[in-house]
Amino acid sequence: MNAHCSSFCSYAHGSSPSSRAPRQPSGLKRQPFLLLAAMPLCSDSVIRFCRRGLRTYSSVIFPKLASFSSSSCALQTIDGGGEVESTVSSSYDDLQRGMRGHAASGDLRQALWTWNLMRNSPGKPTVNDFNALVHSYLKCGNRFSDVLLEVCLRMMESSEIAPNAITFNLIVNGLVAVGNFRAAFFVLGQMFTSGFLPSFTLLSRWLKKCIESNSLTDSLGVFDVMLMMDYVPTEPSVNMLICMLSKNGMVKAAYYVFSSLLAKGCFFGVYTLNPILWALCKSGKTYTALQLFYLIKKTGLGLYVCSYTALVYGFCKEGLWEDAWWFVDEMQDSGLKPSLVTYTVLVKFLCVNGRVEEALRYPSLMETEGCSPDLLVYNIILQELSHLDRVFDITVLLDMIVSKGYSPDAYTVAVLGGGLLKAGRVGDCVGFLLDTISEGYPIDVAVYNIYLQCLCSQSRTTEALYLLERMTGAGFNPSNVSYNIILNGFCRENKFSKAVTLLNQFLPDVVSFNTILSWACRQRSSEIVEWILCRMQNEGITHDVFTSTCLIRYLCRVGKVSECLKLLDNLLLNGPKPTIVTFNVALHELCNSGSREIASQVFEKFSNSGFLPNAASYDIMSRAYARTHATFAPVSFVKGYG
DNA sequence: TTAGGGTTAG
Numbered sequence: 001m002n003a004h005c006s007s008f009c010s011y012a013h014g015s016s017p018s019s020r021a022p023r024q025p026s027g028l029k030r031q032p033f034l035l036l037a038a039m040p041l042c043s044d045s046v047i048r049f050c051r052r053g054l055r056t057y058s059s060v061i062f063p064k065l066a067s068f069s070s071s072s073c074a075l076q077t078i079d080g081g082g083e084v085e086s087t088v089s090s091s092y093d094d095l096q097r098g099m100r101g102h103a104a105s106g107d108l109r110q111a112l113w114t115w116n117l118m119r120n121s122p123g124k125p126t127v128n129d130f131n132a133l134v135h136s137y138l139k140c141g142n143r144f145s146d147v148l149l150e151v152c153l154r155m156m157e158s159s160e161i162a163p164n165a166i167t168f169n170l171i172v173n174g175l176v177a178v179g180n181f182r183a184a185f186f187v188l189g190q191m192f193t194s195g196f197l198p199s200f201t202l203l204s205r206w207l208k209k210c211i212e213s214n215s216l217t218d219s220l221g222v223f224d225v226m227l228m229m230d231y232v233p234t235e236p237s238v239n240m241l242i243c244m245l246s247k248n249g250m251v252k253a254a255y256y257v258f259s260s261l262l263a264k265g266c267f268f269g270v271y272t273l274n275p276i277l278w279a280l281c282k283s284g285k286t287y288t289a290l291q292l293f294y295l296i297k298k299t300g301l302g303l304y305v306c307s308y309t310a311l312v313y314g315f316c317k318e319g320l321w322e323d324a325w326w327f328v329d330e331m332q333d334s335g336l337k338p339s340l341v342t343y344t345v346l347v348k349f350l351c352v353n354g355r356v357e358e359a360l361r362y363p364s365l366m367e368t369e370g371c372s373p374d375l376l377v378y379n380i381i382l383q384e385l386s387h388l389d390r391v392f393d394i395t396v397l398l399d400m401i402v403s404k405g406y407s408p409d410a411y412t413v414a415v416l417g418g419g420l421l422k423a424g425r426v427g428d429c430v431g432f433l434l435d436t437i438s439e440g441y442p443i444d445v446a447v448y449n450i451y452l453q454c455l456c457s458q459s460r461t462t463e464a465l466y467l468l469e470r471m472t473g474a475g476f477n478p479s480n481v482s483y484n485i486i487l488n489g490f491c492r493e494n495k496f497s498k499a500v501t502l503l504n505q506f507l508p509d510v511v512s513f514n515t516i517l518s519w520a521c522r523q524r525s526s527e528i529v530e531w532i533l534c535r536m537q538n539e540g541i542t543h544d545v546f547t548s549t550c551l552i553r554y555l556c557r558v559g560k561v562s563e564c565l566k567l568l569d570n571l572l573l574n575g576p577k578p579t580i581v582t583f584n585v586a587l588h589e590l591c592n593s594g595s596r597e598i599a600s601q602v603f604e605k606f607s608n609s610g611f612l613p614n615a616a617s618y619d620i621m622s623r624a625y626a627r628t629h630a631t632f633a634p635v636s637f638v639k640g641y642g
Numbered sequence: 643t644t645a646g647g648g649t650t651a652g
Contacts, residue, residue, distance in 0.1 A: 239643070274644050306645050313646080344646040376647050383648070414648035421649095449649040484650040514651040521652095549652035581652055 092121040096129060103136035108147055111137070127161050134170045144174035149183055156190055165196040172198065176206045181218040188225070200231045207233055211240050219244075220253055227260055235268045242272060246279030254279055255288070267296070274306050281314025289314055305331065309342045316349035324349075337369070344377050351384035359384065360393075363400070375406045379415055386419020410444040417450040421457070430454045445476045449485055456489030464489055465502070484511050491519035496528070508539070514546045521554035529554055545576040549585050556589030561598060564590070568602065572609055584616050591624035599624065604635055 090098065095118050102111035111133055118125040134152070138144065152171050156163055163171075168191035175184035184206065191198060203226050210219040219241055226233055233241075238261065245254035258276045261267070273296055280289035293311060297303055308331040315324035324346075328338060338346075343366050350359040359381050363373045378401050385393045394416070401408065413436050420429035433451050437443060448471060455464035465486050471478045483506045490499040499516055506512075513536050520528035529551075536543070548571055555564035568586060571578045583606050590599035603621060607613060618632070625632040 236643085243644080271644050278645060304644085309645060339645085341646045348646070374646095379647050411648045416648095418648065444648090446649040453649075479649085481650045488650070509650095511651050516651090518651060544652095546652045553652080579652085585652065 090117070092118060092124055095121075096132070099129065100132055100136040103133045103142075104140040106137070106140065106142045108137065108145075108151075112151070125161075127164050127167060130155060130161060131164070131166045131170060134167070134174070138170065138174045138177075144171075144178045144180065149175070149180070152187070156187075163190075163194065165191075168194070168196055169199065169202055172202060172206070176209050179209065179213055179215075181206075181210060181213075181215060181221075185218075185221060197229065198225070200226075200229075203229070203231060204234060204237070207237050207241075211237060211244065214244070216241075216245060216248060216250060216253075220257075223257060227264070230264075232261065232264070232266050235272070238268060239272050239275070242279075243275045246275050249283075251279045251283045251285070262295075267299075267301070270301070270304050270307060274304075274310065277307055277310035278313070281310045281317065284314075284318060286311065286314030286318055286320070303334075305336050305339045305342065308334075308336060309339065309345060312342055313345045316345060319353065338371070340366075340371055340374060340377075343371060343373070344380065347377055348380050351380055356381070356384045356388065372404075375401065375409060375412070378406070379409075379411045382412060383415035383419065386416050387422055389419065389423045408441055410442045410447055413441055413443055414446045414450060417447065421450060421453060426454050426457050445471075445479050445482065448474075448476050449479070449481050452482060452485045452489075456485060456492070459489075459493055461486060461489030461493055461495070462498075478506075480506065480509050480512065483508075484515055487512055487515045491516060508541075510536075510541050510544055510547065513541055514544070514550060517547060517550045521550045521557070524554065524557045526558065543576065545571075545579055545582060548576060548578070549582045552582065552586050553589050556586070556593045556595075559593065561590065561593065561595050565598070565602070568605075572605075578606075578611070580611065580614050580617070583611055583613070584620060587617060587620045591620060596624045600632075600634070607634065 095114050099111050099114040099118070102108075102114060115125055115129065115133060118129060134148070137148065152167075155161065155167075168187060171187050172184050172191070175181070175187065188198060203222055207219060207222040207226065210216075210222055223233065223241065238257065242254045242257055245251070245257065254276055258272065267273075273292070277289045277293065280286065280292070289311060293303070293307065308327060311327050312324050312331075315321070315327060328342070328346075331338065331342075343362060347359045347362050350356070350362075363377065363381075366373045366377070378397060382394060382397055385397065398408070401412075413433070417429050417433050417436075420426075420432060429450065433443075433447065433454070436447075452464045452468060455461065455467070468478050468482055468486060471482070483502065487499050487502055490496070490502065496516075496519075499519075503512060503516070513532055517529065517532045520532060535541075536547075548567065552564055552567060555561070555567065564586065568578070571582065583602075586602055587599045590596070590602060599621065603613065603617065621632040621634070
């Protein structure tokens, strides 16, 4: 069962999703309140707060729970909040009208008092009266408050009146409207337990509200309930949910949503398919995307250029060029022409893979094909030329850009500045950025960040911080990248206390912590390493491959080689998936700490786990062996040439 | 309504 599904079932039902609760006979004792409060989705603290702070209200509506005698208290004050009106002599009909009126005007206290007075009529008040109270209160624009929630919880707890389907619908709707999804799930669980089923409209509205509130986990919970009930969410909701899940890196969940609907024979079309294809291809799951692609194609549904382009992107990203070219041909065989985006993807990955000469041929090729390159395509090529410091080619391309009627944008400035910085030409970069600004070219926060980097690399981090604090005044909001650049600057200047002060001035992310962790690990500072790890845990920051690589370095440097090996094993087994850099850092640190033989074993282990050592890996090992005039001969190498 | 670009940490 899917994780989202199982997590929902645990709180919504307390049993498996397929076992629908039988309708509960009227008058049967309700589920104990404390047991309900222990259920995961209804926070203990909320319940405790309600029980403590709002007892007065609930004791009025359910006096038996609080040993409250209604007959002796027709006129009295509640919590010193003023006198309630005397209505003891009114008829039941009058009381009903009065109660609705008080509820509608938002005076819950008076409404509850009137409700209590209805007890003077035999068999009254009824569940319909309760529903009328809630309905009148909410219909007139009053928000579903904690007070009303407590009243409803008490009502469900009490054995006096059994809530009906309308009661549950009213409560869930009201809670959803104010975004209290946690309590809504709790009440939904009670609804199921009482034998009532939510309507499609209720769940659909709830799902939409969750999506609009960016509550992805709650959205998946509601989606699971809808699936369980055989309700198909609306197409806009499904599309929006899939897009949001994909954008937030929850690709598995997005795929789950899509495939669950597909399994039920429900396919909305390519506008639902494409976000999934792109998310899969961007996250390195191109073959899963390929399977999905052909599954849909087999049904005879037309696929658009965007779908093909996603697969081209995935294959290029994974370095599977033959598959990428084959797919471009496949697209053309299907009567579709590569789009501007398809070409951009090809140009991008040609550049990334060091094939800039081929990339340079694309602008004219695209013109020939009737698909003129835009500034974005030119910027990609400019970036690669800038990284290679090919000044002449940059000038030629800039001339071409201008001749085509384009004007350099902030991206153009960033790729050129970034290239200068990467080439170590900090002074040139500063000059270029200042000229750009004075000439009025567009700049943005990324350009600003490059300038901050320039200052930091010149040991002018304090000045960079001063500039950052004034960025807002210049119309730019500093991003986390801006703060992380400054953090890195302070670390490089060994100004730890300044780094910590800054860390408390924004919402740090995993990069922020990795920045300080990296510095502490190089310094072998156990105290700071532990402090950072502790803060990461407390702030719910998940370790990524950078974190792990830092820790591998640290463990080797403080002589904890066996712990380092354990960490490496754990990474291979459970992730985050190590990269060639992780591998090489381990080899380098092990060799430097006198564990050359262990490094050889690690080399073999990684090679046998499907990691291809690169030139740097061989270089590290060869140098380590050369120090004792020995030759590095890995088993895999010997086997290959034996 | 869907898709492509720059700046931070190992």
